[in-house]
Amino acid sequence: MQKRTVGAKRRLNETRILAAAEQVFAERGYSAASTASIAALAGLPKANLHYYFRTKQALYRRVIENVIAQWVETSDQISLEAEPKAALSAYIAGKIDFSRLHPHASKVFASEILHGAPTIAERLSGDLKTWFDAKCAVIEGWIAAGKMAPVDSRHLFFVLWAATQTYADFDVQAAALLGQRKLRPADFADARQLVTAMVLAACGLG
Amino acid sequence: MQKRTVGAKRRLNETRILAAAEQVFAERGYSAASTASIAALAGLPKANLHYYFRTKQALYRRVIENVIAQWVETSDQISLEAEPKAALSAYIAGKIDFSRLHPHASKVFASEILHGAPTIAERLSGDLKTWFDAKCAVIEGWIAAGKMAPVDSRHLFFVLWAATQTYADFDVQAAALLGQRKLRPADFADARQLVTAMVLAACGLG
DNA sequence: TATAATCCTGACCATGCGTTCAAGAATTAC
DNA sequence: GTAATTCTTGAACGCATGGTCAGGATTATA
Numbered sequence: 001m002q003k004r005t006v007g008a009k010r011r012l013n014e015t016r017i018l019a020a021a022e023q024v025f026a027e028r029g030y031s032a033a034s035t036a037s038i039a040a041l042a043g044l045p046k047a048n049l050h051y052y053f054r055t056k057q058a059l060y061r062r063v064i065e066n067v068i069a070q071w072v073e074t075s076d077q078i079s080l081e082a083e084p085k086a087a088l089s090a091y092i093a094g095k096i097d098f099s100r101l102h103p104h105a106s107k108v109f110a111s112e113i114l115h116g117a118p119t120i121a122e123r124l125s126g127d128l129k130t131w132f133d134a135k136c137a138v139i140e141g142w143i144a145a146g147k148m149a150p151v152d153s154r155h156l157f158f159v160l161w162a163a164t165q166t167y168a169d170f171d172v173q174a175a176a177l178l179g180q181r182k183l184r185p186a187d188f189a190d191a192r193q194l195v196t197a198m199v200l201a202a203c204g205l206g
Numbered sequence: 207m208q209k210r211t212v213g214a215k216r217r218l219n220e221t222r223i224l225a226a227a228e229q230v231f232a233e234r235g236y237s238a239a240s241t242a243s244i245a246a247l248a249g250l251p252k253a254n255l256h257y258y259f260r261t262k263q264a265l266y267r268r269v270i271e272n273v274i275a276q277w278v279e280t281s282d283q284i285s286l287e288a289e290p291k292a293a294l295s296a297y298i299a300g301k302i303d304f305s306r307l308h309p310h311a312s313k314v315f316a317s318e319i320l321h322g323a324p325t326i327a328e329r330l331s332g333d334l335k336t337w338f339d340a341k342c343a344v345i346e347g348w349i350a351a352g353k354m355a356p357v358d359s360r361h362l363f364f365v366l367w368a369a370t371q372t373y374a375d376f377d378v379q380a381a382a383l384l385g386q387r388k389l390r391p392a393d394f395a396d397a398r399q400l401v402t403a404m405v406l407a408a409c410g411l412g
Numbered sequence: 413t414a415t416a417a418t419c420c421t422g423a424c425c426a427t428g429c430g431t432t433c434a435a436g437a438a439t440t441a442c
Numbered sequence: 443g444t445a446a447t448t449c450t451t452g453a454a455c456g457c458a459t460g461g462t463c464a465g466g467a468t469t470a471t472a
Binding site (some may be wrong): 027028029030031032107110111113114115116117121124125128129132151152154155156158159161162163165166167169170172173174176177178179190191193194195197198199201202206 | 233234235236237238313316317319320321322323327330331334335338357358360361362364365367368369371372373375376378379380382383384385396397399400401403404405407408412
């Protein structure tokens with residue numbers, strides 16, 4: 001093996017562990033997730049997991065940093081140059097797709113916030129707020145340019161996130177009430193259509 | 207004391223414990239919530255808590271049954287005799303008020319669903335589904351009567367719940383991104399206005 | 413091949429927590 | 443007043459779990 005392969009094994013195992021951790025943290029929450037069960041899902045002994053991640057808290061931190069990075073990425077569509085109708089539609093579609101394709105990530109984030117965001121409190125009022133303010137400014141810019149009806153940009157995001165992420169976070173509820181074992185792609189399509197219609201209508205873009 | 211006061215002390219202490227439990231379960235989740243901390247918040251020794259509630263699981267069950275009862279109650283407005291616009295507006299207002307006044311209840315429910323609804327799975331696909339189907343039938347009835355535009359009634363509820371409950375479940379996030387320590391009544395008013403506008407617009411009731 | 417660095421893992425430890433228990437205090441019933 | 447019932451609580455038990463460690467295996471470097 002070459003020099004660069006030294007870190008390669010580490011990277012491989014860390015990736016495996018992180019994937020398993022994301023799933024277990026999502027399904028059971030931080031406290032109920034045991035390092036033993038994460039290790040088992042990753043296919044290695046518990047002591048080996050603790051070789052790569054000293055503490056459970058450190059592992060969790062890495063997981064949630066990944067999740068936040070993915071979360072922010074989906075907002076690229078929201079930029080001043082874009083047209084509101086297309087941008088918002090694409091953003092909603094992306095959010096719904098994310099809920100369908102990465103439910104674990106969404107659930108980890110939801111669980112973190114739900115219990116007071118003890119791990120990411122500083123980021124929420126720091127760089128994430130900065131990012132959020134910038135995105136709100138884009139909406140305000142569209143409104144000022146007469147491209148859409150005036151709405152509260154901050155609450156627009158809150159509601160939009162809630163409406164799209166609910167299909168990941170609370171999928172069990174939706175599926176049960178629909179009389180299904182789990183949500184089907186068609187359900188996500190229905191959701192996307194309704195949320196898009198609601199948001200566009202509220203923004204006078206219907 | 208009279209005979210009826212025998213159960214009175216029990217009822218008093220159970221109520222105290224249930225209130226404390228709702229708060230602790232909401233703030234920390236089921237696993238991270240210790241019976242010791244619940245007892246401390248209720249102002250009595252741990253052993254005494256276990257005298258009234260044999261197991262932590264039994265206590266949790268009682269808490270979540272209460273929460274579900276409150277949750278279902280708020281949907282009284284949705285009935286065939288009502289007018290869609292007024293009924294939906296009142297329903298949304300009630301939901302937002304519930305998020306503002308009973309954030310703990312909403313969070314306990316959210317946490318339960320988020321982690322797979324292990325405790326209330328049967329209810330979700332049982333009596334709650336029946337209740338849900340009835341409410342959807344009301345919407346369908348309104349649509350059939352030409353009182354509102356055709357929308358997917360089931361997803362309308364999912365999105366409506368998400369948009370209103372997010373102000374309880376994820377209040378920490380909203381507050382942080384708004385640059386505040388906690389949400390103010392005015393924030394809930396703004397939320398109610400936006401959600402109402404969105405829903406009514408999507409239903410052709412704007 | 414020699415040696416250093418990295419990786420692996422069974423066994424162990426310490427702690428926290430749900431639950432039980434026994435013995436007594438307080439309250440109710442007769 | 444007295445017996446029966448209900449309530450109270452410190453102490454202890456057993457188990458699960460996060461984390462440690464020592465010694466060995468594997469891989470990289472010279």
